[in-house]
Amino acid sequence: MEKSANWAQFSGLRARWTQGVITLFPGMAVALLVAVSAQFLSEHYGAPAMLMALLMGLALNFLAEKGTRTAAGVEYSARTVLRMGVALLGARISVDMLTDLGGAMIMLVIGGVVATILFGLIAARLFGRGWRMALLSGGAVAICGASAAMAIAAVLPKTDKSERNLAFTVMAVTVLSTVAMIAYPPLSSWFGFGPLESGVFLGGTIHDVAQVVGAGFSVGPEVGETATVVKLIRVSMLAPVVLVFSLVIRAGKLDGDAPEGKRPPLLPSFVIWFMVFAALNSFGLVPESVSTLAGHLSRWALLAAIAAVGIKTSLVRMLEVGGSAIGLVVANTIFLAFFIVVGVHLIG
Template sequence: MVQINHASFTGLRPTAIWQSAGLLFPGIAVAVLVAVAAQFLSEHYGAPAMLMALLIGLSLNFLSEPETRTAPGIGCAARTVLRLGVALLGARISVEMLTRLGTGMIVLVILGVAATILFAMLAAKLFGRGWRMALLSGGAVAICGASAAMAIAAVLPRTDKSERNLAFTVMAVTILSTVAMIAYPPLSSWFGFDALKSGVFLGGTIHDVAQVVGAGFSVSPEVGETATVVKLIRVAMLAPVVLIFSLVIRAGKLDAGSPGGKRPPLLPGFVLWFLALAALNSAGLIPSLLASLAEEASRWALLTAIAAVGIKTSLVKMIEVGGSAIGLVVVETLFLACFILIGLQSFG
C-alpha cells in the first residue's frame, strides 16, 4: 500500500497532489457517508450521533484492510480530519463566557477536571489498567467526552491497542453521557438547586456538549445557557491538559518501561490552532457567522473522524478491552458527579 504523509502536501508537485488526493478520496468519502448516516439517525431517532457513527463504522471494519482502496483515506480521516475538528473547537471559546459565572464556580469546574484526571490515574491501578487508558478515559470524562478522547489519543504514544482503546472510550463516554442527560436533571431538582447551580452541575458533569445542551434546556432556558457556558469552560481545558500530557510523556515520567510508543511533539499543531482561534474569538476578531460555521465544521469533522476510527477498529478486539475498563470509566463518571455535587453544596 502506498504510504502517504497526511499532515502536509508541502513540496509535492501538482500531479503528485492529485495522485495523493485520488488515493485518499475513497476512504474519506466512506467516512463522510457514515457520518451523514449517523447524523440522520440522530435527527430522526434521537440516538447520539457519535455513538451511531462508531457503531456503523465498526460494522465496516473490512474496509480498513491494507489491501483495500479505502484504507489510506480512512487512516487520513482518523488522524488529519480529527485534528482539524479539534482545532476548530477553539472558535467557540472566549474570555467573555468566563465573566458570566462567579469565580468560585469557575474554580470548582477547573478543579473538577484536574481531580478527575488524577483520580483516573489512581483508579486505573486498582482496575489493572495502564496509564494510557487512565489518561484517555480520565481526560474524556473530565473535559468533553468523545472530542477530548480523540484529541488526547492523538498525542499519546501509539501502540497496537491505540485504536481499540479510543473506540472503546468514545463508546463508553457517549453511552454514559446519554444516561446522565436523562438522570441528572431530576437529580438537580431533588437537591433543590437554583438555575445557576443546576447549570453548573449539568455542564460540569455530563461528558458531551450535545447531551449537556439537551439536559440543560430540558430544565429551562436559563439552566441550558449556564450549562453550555460551563461545558465550554471544560472544553477550554483541552489545550492545557493536552500540553501537560505531552510534557510529561516527553519527559519520560510515564513512558518509562513502555517501549514501542512514539513520543508526541511538545505542542501539537492542532492545539496551537485551537489556542489561536480561542484568542481571536476572545478579541472579537471572529464574526459570529464565521464562528458558527467553524463550530459546524468542527462537529462534522469530529463525526467523520470517529466514523473512521470505528472502521479501523475490530469489534472483536474492542471487546477484549474487558470489564475492568468499563468499571474504570463508570467510577470516573461517578467521581466527577460527586465532586461537583459536594462543591455546589459547599456554596450553601
C-alpha cells in the same frame, strides 16, 4: 527556460495533488457517508450521533484492510480530519463566557477536570489498567467526552492497542453521557438546585457537548445557557491538559520509565491552532457567523473522524478491553458528579 522550469514544477505539484485526492477520496467519502447517516439517526430517532457513527464504522471494518481503495482515506480521516475538528473547537471558546459565572464556580469546574484526571490515574491501578488508559478515560470524562478522547489519543505514544482503546473510550463515554442526559436533570431538581446551580451541575458533569445542551434546555432556557457555558469552560481545558500530558510523557514520569512507543511532539499543531482560534475569538476578531460555522465544521469533522476510527477498529479486538475498563470509566464519571455536587452545595 525559467518559465519552463516553473511550469514543470507546477505541473508536478498538481499531479501529486490530484493523485492524493484520488487516493484519499474513497475512504473519506465512506467516513462522511457514515457521519451523515449517524446525524440522520440522531435527528430522527434521538440516538447519539457519535455513538451511531462509531457503531456503523465498526460494522465496516473490512474497508480499512490493506489493499482496499478506502484504506488510505479512512486513515487520513481518523488522523488529519480528527485534528482539524479539534482545532476548530477553539473558535467557540471566549474569555467573555466566564464573566457571568463568578470565580468560585469557575474554579469548581476547573478543579473538577484536574481532580477527575488525578482520580483516574489512581483508580486505574485499582482496576489493573495502565497509565495510557487512565489518561485517555480520565481526560475524556473530565473534559469533553469523545472529542477529548480523540485529542488525547493523538499525543499518547502509539501501541498496537491504541486504536482499540480509543474506540472503546469513545463508545463508553458516549453511552454514559446519554444516560447522564436523561438522569441528571431530575437529580438537579432533587438536590434543590436553582437555575445557576443546575447549569453548573449539568455542564460540569455530562461528557459530550450535545448531551449537555439537551439536558440543560430540557430544564429551562437559563439552565441550558449556563450549562453550555460551563461545558465550554471544560472544553477550553483541552489545550493545557494535552500540553501537561505531553510534558509528563516526554519526561518519562509515568510508572518511573520512559513510555514505550514513538514519542509525539510536545504540543501538536492542532492544539496550537485550537489555542490560536480561542485567542482570536476572545479578542473579538472572529465574527459570530464564522464562530458558528467553525462549530458546525468541527462537529462534522469529528463525526467523520470517529466514523473512520470505528472503521479502523475490529469489534472483536475492542471487546478484549474487558470489564475493568468499563468500571474505570464508570468510576471516573461517578467521581466527577460527586465532586461537582459537593462543590455546588458548598459554594451555594
